[in-house]
Amino acid sequence: MVKRAGGSLLLSIKIDRGSHQPVSTQLCIALRDLILTGGFRAGERLPASRTLARDLGLSRTTVIEVFDRLVAEGLVESRTGAGTFVSAVLNASRPRPPQLDAPSMVRTAPRLSTMMAQAVGRFGDRQRLPHMPRAFTTALPAFDVFPMAQWARLSAKYLRGARDELMGYGDPDGSPQLRRALASHLRANRGITCDPGQIFIVGGAQQAFHLIGSTLLNPGEKVWFENPGAIGARNSLIACGAELVPVPVDAEGLQVGEALRLSPEFRLAFVTPSHQQPMGCVMSLERRFALLHAAERAGAWVIEDDYDGEFFFGGRPPPTLKSVDTTGQVIYVGTFSKSLFPALRLGYMLVPPTLVDTFRTIMGKFLQGVPSQTQALVAAFLDDGHFAAHVRRMRHIYLERHGALLAASRKHLTGLLDVVPTHSGLHTVAYLPPAVSEVAISREADRHHVTASPIGRFALAPVAANGLVLGFGGVPPKLIDAGVEVLAQVLEARLGPVAARRAGARR
Ligand SMILES: Cc1ncc(COP(=O)(O)O)c(C=O)c1O
16 A cells, blocks of 8 residues: 555555566556556656555565656656656546446447447347367367377478468468368369369358458348358348348258248348258259359359368268359358368358459458468368368268267157258257247256257247257267267156157157
8 A cells, every 4th residue: 555645545556466467567557547547647746666665565676667667658757866757748638537437438338330239239148159069069070089190290390481481471362272272172072163263261151251241232132041040140141231031941951932932132142052050951953053043133142151061971962052153153151160170260262253353352451361370281281181081081970970869869869859860061950849948948958068059049030940959070979978868858857758758759
């Protein structure tokens, strides 16, 4: 506690010796606060360094060092022989001290843009995506089998490179090596022929959706959106001012005929043709052609979100929408969040030739690219063949986990929850008996540390399906078994074991 020479209480400065913050930094922050909030007046003399040091139990050297810092910041002036004074400049330009109890500071929310204010109001609290594997999160791939040793070797090799190559700004459109590697990957595995110049590397698919929406949409323009559909893309497009048209999906994907009836005019359509998010169906070829046709007639773009299309179990995967896009309507978005891991925050968009110049300008003017090191590692991973091998291996692992989920469900969930087999990806859906609330079951499961999102969470408008979305890819088999048992207990507690089995689960 430090007192003014006259004895009145001048200021309270508490130094915490257990803190990780050096005492000199603590003192500097405290004095700076007092100066900026009016504890000291402009021109007022600070206590002598000797006095301050004695009262606070600090060395005088520490106090002098802090005074020097404040002099360098221009907040105080040192006058030889006279002491240290609060800078006179603060007379005119001192920021108004915050009045925390004033209604304007406490209650008035900052003014946001109309579009963002609407979006923020609509989405409620922010959500953190899962960080750790847990039954049955949908967002994560299998961490337990990722070839971390290979990754570490590539990383060390990269960092041994020439500094001049490593440390500057990268190409704003994305690493040329990665874009070339992706063009070959897309040709070999997704049936897409493109020039690497059409590919832009972004900070995850989520950034691509926002970028596409803010570049191509005017506020209020209509976007056909799968209902239920992908939450992240939905949020990004709404935040760009789009008016989303919820279009029902069935076993063949987005119902194009219904979309045309709901809104013949549209500027953009968002689809997940390879593995509908969240229902898991594959869009039929007929629907794909119908969608491309409708988009061409309306002069609309189509976003194809191919977030987990690499993981197709058996047989040949259906073609991507992009591979049959002859008129250049489709913007294909890919991500490494499922094929490698989400902490990379790395995705890409492949745009039609007519949009290349636009996105080149945007990347160069506003974004300046995403971290070069991450791009270089992923490029090397692809070029050295590790990526193809990893994806091949993961297909087997995801197929096994899918099998483990179905086997455990047959054992414990018959009559309670109808888990639907899927042909690809890392998640599927499971239907509840009609009378059972998906939200209540999801909440109860969460209390037992099991994630099972209600299908309604993905819905823009009410949907008929009543059930849960279950991720299996990121969940080790032991956790799958334990998670299924938890779901069985939760459902039996609600339905009663006998009644439940008699009622039978229905789609
Ligand atoms: C439908 C869908 N698209 C894309 C992604 C990937 O987004 P990002 O690349 O931003 O991690 C996810 C992640 O869970 C998803 O569910």
